[in-house]
Amino acid sequence: MKRSVVSAAVAVAVSVLVLTGYKPEVFENCTAMNAKYRGGVGVPGAVDVRPGGGTAQYQPLWDRVIYEANTKSDRDKDGIACEQ
Secondary structure, eight states: OHHHHHHHHHHHHHHHHHHTTOOOOOOSSHHHHHHHOTTOEEOTTOOOOOTTOOOOSSOOEEOHHHHHHTGGGOTTOSSEESOO
16 A cells, blocks of 8 residues: 555656656766766665675765666666766
């Protein structure tokens, strides 16, 4: 039940963004993304996965819309693009 409510809320938020003409920023590469968002961008609830352990130095921005516009930059497919 709780998951379906969250899914519905996300769908409504995305619909509003689409209807208002919002275009998320698409970054050329991780250097460009990290200039604005030092810790990268991730989907809420994503967990940083690093081979050999360790943690990121900076906290990412949690924003599903920006992340989805830049999924090409998430090389390890952990839900966080350009983490550092």
